Amino acid sequence: xxxxxxxxxxxxxxxxxxxxxxxxxxxxxxxxxxxxxxxxxxxxxxxxxxxxxxxxxxxxxxxxxxxxxxxxxxxxxxxxxxxxxxxxxxxxxxxxxxxxxxxxxxxxxxxxxxxxxxxxxxxxxxxxxxxxxxxxxxxxxxxxxxxxxxxxxxxxxxxxxxxxxxxxxxxxxxxxxxxxxxxxxxxxxxxxxxxxxxxxxxxxxxxxxxxxxxxxxxxxxxxxxxxxxxxxxxxxxxxxxxxxxxxxxxxxxxxxxxxxxxxxxxxxxxxxxxxxxxxxxxxxxxxxxxxxxxxxxxxxxxxxxxxxxxxxxxxxxxxxxxxx
Amino acid sequence: xxxxxxxxxxxxxxxxxxxxxxxxxxxxxxxxxxxxxxxxxxxxxxxxxxxxxxxxxxxxxxxxxxxxxxxxxxxxxxxxxxxxxxxxxxxxxxxxxxxxxxxxxxxxxxxxxxxxxxxxxxxxxxxxxxxxxxxxxxxxxxxxxxxxxxxxxxxxxxxxxxxxxxxxxxxxxxxxxxxxxxxxxxxxxxxxxxxxxxxxxxxxxxxxxxxxxxxxxxxxxxxxxxxxxxxxxxxxxxxxxxxxxxxxxxxxxxxxxxxxxxxxxxxxxxxxxxxxxxxxxxxxxxxxxxxxxxxxxxxxxxxxxxxxxxxxxxxxxxxxxxxxxxxxxxxxx
Numbered sequence: 001x002x003x004x005x006x007x008x009x010x011x012x013x014x015x016x017x018x019x020x021x022x023x024x025x026x027x028x029x030x031x032x033x034x035x036x037x038x039x040x041x042x043x044x045x046x047x048x049x050x051x052x053x054x055x056x057x058x059x060x061x062x063x064x065x066x067x068x069x070x071x072x073x074x075x076x077x078x079x080x081x082x083x084x085x086x087x088x089x090x091x092x093x094x095x096x097x098x099x100x101x102x103x104x105x106x107x108x109x110x111x112x113x114x115x116x117x118x119x120x121x122x123x124x125x126x127x128x129x130x131x132x133x134x135x136x137x138x139x140x141x142x143x144x145x146x147x148x149x150x151x152x153x154x155x156x157x158x159x160x161x162x163x164x165x166x167x168x169x170x171x172x173x174x175x176x177x178x179x180x181x182x183x184x185x186x187x188x189x190x191x192x193x194x195x196x197x198x199x200x201x202x203x204x205x206x207x208x209x210x211x212x213x214x215x216x217x218x219x220x221x222x223x224x225x226x227x228x229x230x231x232x233x234x235x236x237x238x239x240x241x242x243x244x245x246x247x248x249x250x251x252x253x254x255x256x257x258x259x260x261x262x263x264x265x266x267x268x269x270x271x272x273x274x275x276x277x278x279x280x281x282x283x284x285x286x287x288x289x290x291x292x293x294x295x296x297x298x299x300x301x302x303x304x305x306x307x308x309x310x311x312x313x314x315x316x317x318x319x320x321x322x323x324x
Numbered sequence: 325x326x327x328x329x330x331x332x333x334x335x336x337x338x339x340x341x342x343x344x345x346x347x348x349x350x351x352x353x354x355x356x357x358x359x360x361x362x363x364x365x366x367x368x369x370x371x372x373x374x375x376x377x378x379x380x381x382x383x384x385x386x387x388x389x390x391x392x393x394x395x396x397x398x399x400x401x402x403x404x405x406x407x408x409x410x411x412x413x414x415x416x417x418x419x420x421x422x423x424x425x426x427x428x429x430x431x432x433x434x435x436x437x438x439x440x441x442x443x444x445x446x447x448x449x450x451x452x453x454x455x456x457x458x459x460x461x462x463x464x465x466x467x468x469x470x471x472x473x474x475x476x477x478x479x480x481x482x483x484x485x486x487x488x489x490x491x492x493x494x495x496x497x498x499x500x501x502x503x504x505x506x507x508x509x510x511x512x513x514x515x516x517x518x519x520x521x522x523x524x525x526x527x528x529x530x531x532x533x534x535x536x537x538x539x540x541x542x543x544x545x546x547x548x549x550x551x552x553x554x555x556x557x558x559x560x561x562x563x564x565x566x567x568x569x570x571x572x573x574x575x576x577x578x579x580x581x582x583x584x585x586x587x588x589x590x591x592x593x594x595x596x597x598x599x600x601x602x603x604x605x606x607x608x609x610x611x612x613x614x615x616x617x618x619x620x621x622x623x624x625x626x627x628x629x630x631x632x633x634x635x636x637x638x639x640x641x642x643x644x645x646x647x648x649x650x651x652x653x654x655x656x657x
Contacts, residue, residue: 049516157605187365188543192587192601214517221589221599258521260546262588264569267549274525275518278486 004073005176005208006038006061011070011080013053013060017283028282030056032232033070035309035316038176038225043202043209045223045240047216047255051279053232054212058178061210062096063087074176092122095169099181101161105153111139111164112149118171138167143197159190166197170205178210183218195222216259220244228252231282231290233306238315248317251291289319297321325396327504327537328354328377333390335369335376344609346372346385348561356504357535361552361569363542363584367606369561370541374507378422379414395421395504420450423498423536427510429490433482439493440478446500465496469526488519495526502534509541524550545588549573554642557581560607560617567643577637577645580618616648624649 013031018024030053038044046054059065061072063079072080079090095118098104105114115135125131136146142163153161162182169177179198183191199222201207213219219226220240227237228251236249247253257273277294280286286293292302301320309316310323335347347369354360364370375381377392379401392400399417404410418424426432434442443462447453453461459478466474469492482490491511498506511527512520528551531538540552548555549569556566557580565578576582583602604621607613613620619629628648637650648654 049518159605187606188545188584189365189587189602190605192599193603196599196601216517217589255517258517260520260524260544260550262545262549262573262585262590264549264573267546272521272525274521276522278488278519279516 002039002041004037005040005075006210007071007073008037008057008061009035009071009073011035011057011060011072012068013056013065014068026283029232029285030282031060031067032285034227034229034232034234036227036234036237038208038210040208041202041206042224043211043222045219045226046210046212046229047214047219047226048229049214049255049279051231051282052229053282054214054229055180057229058096058180058210058212062094062178063090064096088122092172093174094176094178095172095174096178096180097162097165097169097182100185101158101165102153102185104165105161107153110150110152111144111156114153114164115139115167115171118168122172124172134171135167138170141170141201142167143193157190158186159193162186162194163197166194166201170201173205174207176208176210178212180212181214182211184213184215191218198222216256228255231279231285233290233318234309234316235291235319236315236317237309238313242313242315248312248315248322249291249319250295250297250321254294326353326393327356327358327395328539329391329393330373330377331391331393333373333376333392334388335372335381335385336388337372337382337385339384339610342610345612346561346609347376348612350390350558350561350563352556352563352566354505354537354539356537358554359531359538359540359552361540361542361548361555362558363545363548363555364558365543365606367609368558369609370558371509373558374509374539374541378418378424378507379410380418416450419446419497420501421504423500423503423506425491425494425498425506425508425511427513429487429494429514430482432494433490435482437481438478439480439482439485443478443493443497443500446497450501461500462496465499466493468499468530469493469496470522471496486519487515488522491515491523492526495523495530499530499534499536503536506536506538507541508538510543511540512547513542513544520547527551545573545584557584560612561609562617562646564618564647565643565645567639567645571640571643575639575643577639577643577650578618578647579622579624579649581645583621616646 011031011034015028015030017026017028034057048054060067067080071078082090112135115138116131119125119131135149139146139148144163183194211222223240226240226243228235230251236252247256254273254275261267275294280293288304289302289307292298307318307320309318312322331351333347333350337344337346350373362370376387387401401410444458447458447461462478463474471477471489471492512523515523542548552569554568555572556563559580565581576585586600587602589599602621607617615631616629616634619625626648634646634648636644636646638644
């Protein structure tokens with residue numbers, strides 16, 4: 001039995017979007033009561049459509065946002081309200097890889113400076129020479145050349161930039177990395193390179209990942225466990241193979257059925273469940289189950305009560321259909 | 325006669341650093357009612373091929389060679405007297421017999437005009453409908469693409485529509501004059517999976533209803549498998565392989581096509597099939613390699629690949645591939 005490295009309980013992150021001084025208070029409930037665990041050396045995949053709160057959840061976990069309520073436990077320690085020095089030492093253990101490899105690297109710093117910066121901040125090495133050696137080592141790990149150290153981000157392609165971002169995240173020897181859509185901005189042939197790189201690094205360094213993406217097929221490929229989010233709620237969560245082959249929640253079923261399969265015989269004959277309508281606005285979410293407005297199996301109860309996660313076999317499902 | 329016939333099309337862009345050869349010697353044909361998918365990575369020239377056809381190249385772009393026959397008419401820029409004549413002629417074709425669907429509906433639609441004005445415009449320009457007839461047709465189109473309560477929605481502005489609904493409006497505009505050819509440039513890339521499924525279903529349905537031919541530009545092989553009858557794979561400004569959907573997916577011949585297919589995850593297949601990425605990155609078209617564009621990333625590259633552009637080998641009437649490996653004189657192991 002492996003141990004839990006990250007445990008999120010009933011986490012809520014809300015944003016105040018009130019316009020004007022006297023208008024009614026408006027709140028976006030981006031993450032609204034999410035619970036899940038990530039095991040050591042495992043990858044937890046977080047999927048969902050845009051606006052479902054998956055990125056907000058990731059950013060709350062690395063403490064870029066403050067949660068409204070709920071707990072985040074990392075390595076057995078509650079980090080939901082840490083500040084100052086404690087926060088700094090926590091960040092050494094948890095790093096992040098961002099979606100846009102163009103926006104997340106400072107164009108005026110050389111690759112060496114970019115990767116060195118976290119080491120300087122966290123005072124990892126004493127001399128610049130040691131840091132430089134480590135940078136060269138990291139560049140080799142992520143598949144770049146040592147002489148890239150003096151170049152600027154603009155000289156690299158999207159895939160190479162993402163490698164620089166990965167090297168920067170690895171610079172402080174973290175235990176946990178939040179990957180926020182690290183491959184969505186890349187071309188197909190490059191995506192597989194980055195995915196394989198992340199997998200290899202995980203094996204060698206014993207890392208745990210929270211992998212956020214909207215590309216369901218890639219998430220399944222890299223993740224041990226998967227959580228499906230919709231409108232700030234975790235609808236279903238369990239081992240990735242089970243979730244993919246035997247989805248339980250009606251939303252998971254529809255979401256999986258919507259993936260275009262790269263095989264003409266299957267794609268042209270498969271009867272897909274096409275969901276009607278769109279995701280409701282998170283400012284004004286439906287009462288009851290967040291999915292009730294688009295669900296074909298919704299009953300009256302779904303419109304008035306919000307289903308709580310229920311344990312079904314090896315996974316958690318938030319749906320009344322599975323209540324005993 | 326084919327609806328669209330492209331022969332040896334080449335397009336260049338003049339830049340400060342030199343000329344970028346975005347499209348290099350591309351040829352293909354398209355029959356009426358057919359759906360052709362053009363697949364490639366960013367920078368492979370798939371979009372610029374289409375912009376060359378519809379005459380919407382950026383200022384610094386120029387078709388340098390080749391011919392474009394559409395519906396029996398030669399519409400290559402060189403066949404017109406001057407730029408003015410060419411643009412005049414293309415303006416009559418675009419939105420009329422040739423419809424277009426672009427990736428980002430928000431930049432395609434005019435934000436300060438009502439949907440009604442934008443939908444009626446192509447109808448008033450290209451047909452002799454009266455305003456009220458055009459209005460009726462616009463409502464009919466909105467119903468066709470599945471927009472609820474069109475009478476109310478037609479009076480709204482683009483920002484009042486969601487991404488999926490906006491893309492439906494763009495599709496309605498493309499269909500307005502019953503085009504013979506629709507060019508769709510990544511029509512679902514900006515959409516969420518469940519919305520993408522809705523739009524794909526809609527395009528699939530429209531394809532059965534009308535006899536328009538569609539050129540679908542995409543990087544998503546899943547979308548291609550769902551919609552296309554034939555597929556062209558582009559790399560480094562060239563078509564490296566073209567064939568029917570089954571030929572491309574089940575009997576790929578070009579190492580790049582093979583590579584593409586093995587680096588995407590297929591959720592239907594049980595896992596732990598290791599993804600095999602294609603090493604390296606696409607060629608720089610400022611200085612394209614002398615030989616095969618894929619040579620630097622190809623595992624099976626030979627001496628000849630570096631020096632000479634591969635000849636096209638025909639496997640069947642529909643299936644062609646430009647790779648030296650398939651040449652009849654190559655010693656097969």
